[in-house]
Amino acid sequence: MTLVMSSLPFDMVDALQQPSLKERERALGVVYTPSALVEFMVRLARPARSGCRVLEPACADAPFLASFIRRYGCGYQLYGVEIDTAHLSRARANVPQATFIEADFLLWEPSSCFDIILGNPPYGIIGDGSHYPIHTLKERKTLYRQRSRTWYGKFNIYGAFIERAVDLLSPGGKLVFVVPASWLVLDDFRLLRAYLAQVGGLQVYYLGKVFPKRNVSVVVLVVEKGGEGLELYDGAEELAVVKPAYAGEMIRFERREWLEFEQNGVPLGDLFHVRFAARSPEVRKHPAVSTEARPAYVPILTGRNLHAGWIDYKTCYSGLWMPRERAVELRSFYGFPHLVVAHTKGARVVCAYDERCYPWREEFHLVPKREGLDLLAMMHYLNGEPVQRYVSDLYRDFVPHLTASMLKRIPVERSMLPYFGRPLSRNANVTLSG
Ligand SMILES: C[S@@+](CC[C@H](N)C(=O)[O-])C[C@H]1O[C@@H](n2cnc3c(N)ncnc32)[C@H](O)[C@@H]1O
Known part of the structure; x- marks a missing residue:
């Protein structure tokens, strides 16, 4: 099934016609998620009931939906949203059971919320092509800013994806995203951290540089809407920090030794x-x-x-x-x-x-x-x-x-x-x- 929700901005059409696939992918923040990481995240996204609504935003060829079906079967309502037509046709072939929507996820207005939202959103500061990776979306930046309540400083498109996805979660719903670790500490994300602390309970799995050839350190962020507190894991298993009352401060590996040092x-x-x-x-x-x-x-x-x-x-x-x-x-x-x-x-x-x-x-x-x-x-x-x-x-x-x-x-x-x-x-x- 396919729904077409929006057309591409003019400069993006231009970018998509560029001969180099590499350039085009860079301009849209395309990074493919290693399959072991996809499986780990799908495990974290375990559905509470069959038939629930599952969304993969910025899905490219929908690796998360494909893995979700392999693990939990087909008894779910599955959706993927992607801005790039070429990626979407691969997604449809890959996961024929799902509904795919060609849209800009940050401007998309679905009629119902979702119980599980999972995936790997694009990363990058939106700006001029000479300086910033995500430049095809520059024309839309003002709209994104207007719609966001947590946009601050240079921000980053992945921050806007987190906020929008949390807003599209049903009460008790769960977000599972892999994103750069920078939001844990940068001031540009202080409004986002405060917002997340207010809307749900957070689990953050620090994984380091797990994307081949990418010099970016990442975390898997889990938000349980309506919950509270923060758990920070060092890797996939080791619970390192627990804050029952998290209020949006920087997220750090606060071992006792360093807290005493600060005190x-x-x-x-x-x-x-x-x-x-x-x-x-x-x-x-x-x-x-x-x-x-x-x-x-x-x-x-x-x-x-x-x-x-x-x-x-x-x-x-x-x-x-x-x-x-x-x-x-x-x-x-x-x-x-x-x-x-x-x-x-x-x-x-x-x-x-x-x-x-x-x-x-x-x-x-x-x-x-x-x-x-x-x-x-x-x-x-x-x-x-x-x-x-x-x-x-x-x-x-x-x-x-x-x-x-x-x-x-x-x-x-x-x-x-x-x-x-x-x-x-x-x-x-x-x-x-x-
Ligand atoms: C980081 S890639 C992730 C691909 C795939 N989910 C995976 O994990 O392998 C991000 C994807 O986001 C898409 N994208 C970028 N901006 C978007 C937007 N505003 N709305 C929807 N999709 C977008 C890109 O075309 C790309 O396919």
């Missing part, structure tokens, strides 16, 4: 403002910035100049130079020695002390909130083993970088703070001894 310390964010460097476009258009090295100009530094405990002040990876004393025109904190922490080196902390006050185009910059902090000792502490273990254990590889929120929560041992000076006043003349 006994002062969050780094209480001691420092975490600022980000001047962005590339701003740096490029500054009148004192040059693409050539000139006498008395210094390189504008990037993450490649930053190492644990030291800064390479010589190599110009950015290809940009400027007079050092004008760096403050980009950011005032370039004007005094301060700590710099890497943003893009995975879930580890790489910190150095910029004693020469150079201009930067990347990374986090720690601006003290209080007097009397020993910055060199702080640098050694942040690069040290306990902090590295804390960060990598709590956040694994959920995202390929350290976020400002993670950085602000790092506990600083109280022994590091022999003298807790008064807060710096707004106009304080900052002189910090290394």
Whole structure:
């Protein structure tokens, strides 16, 4: 059975006519789910009764429906939704028992809800083709945003799929999706996490990088509508965290050791403002910035100049130079020695002390909130083993970088703070001894 619910946007028709299958699939976020993972998820989706309504959104050739029938038989009402006609014809051949709908799942309005929704939605930030993978849907982004109550920041199409699928669940219904792990920790998903906590009980199975040739760490998310609390599993079996009253906070591997570490310390964010460097476009258009090295100009530094405990002040990876004393025109904190922490080196902390006050185009910059902090000792502490273990254990590889929120929560041992000076006043003349 086939229902045609919507036509493709103009630029998507264009994209679908592209000769390269690979390009077309990338533009629609196509990633095929390994069969062992499909089977694991179908097991989690166990139906409570026969005859219930089962939906696979973004189904491509409907691997989840096919596996569902193999495991539980045909006594269910099965539906698949897919935007791409070519995929749909394969789905119909693969699962002739199901009803397939050609539609944009995020705009689709079915007449009834579903008891089970399972699958692998597309992943990617929606935007311009030169920057973002999901660009064929760019024209529809405003509509998606208008309809979503959890869209925040850049968001990601998979977040919109989670929200829409939860809304289409019947009371007591179950969602089983495999999605990137980034929603566990990124601020872009804080509204989504809060919404999920409000509508159901969550089980999250952290599986790591299980998609061949894809450098993305994933989780299987189970939402039981009307339930409550959170269970985080390390892999398919090991229950690692239980929160009977989950309210939407970051989801982390909060073992007792790390909770005690946090309780006994002062969050780094209480001691420092975490600022980000001047962005590339701003740096490029500054009148004192040059693409050539000139006498008395210094390189504008990037993450490649930053190492644990030291800064390479010589190599110009950015290809940009400027007079050092004008760096403050980009950011005032370039004007005094301060700590710099890497943003893009995975879930580890790489910190150095910029004693020469150079201009930067990347990374986090720690601006003290209080007097009397020993910055060199702080640098050694942040690069040290306990902090590295804390960060990598709590956040694994959920995202390929350290976020400002993670950085602000790092506990600083109280022994590091022999003298807790008064807060710096707004106009304080900052002189910090290394
Ligand atoms: C990650 S693939 C998953 C394929 C399949 N479910 C699997 O697990 O092997 C995502 C699928 O979503 C489809 N898709 C992308 N955007 C969509 C949308 N807005 N509505 C419906 N399907 C969409 C793509 O065409 C693609 O087939």
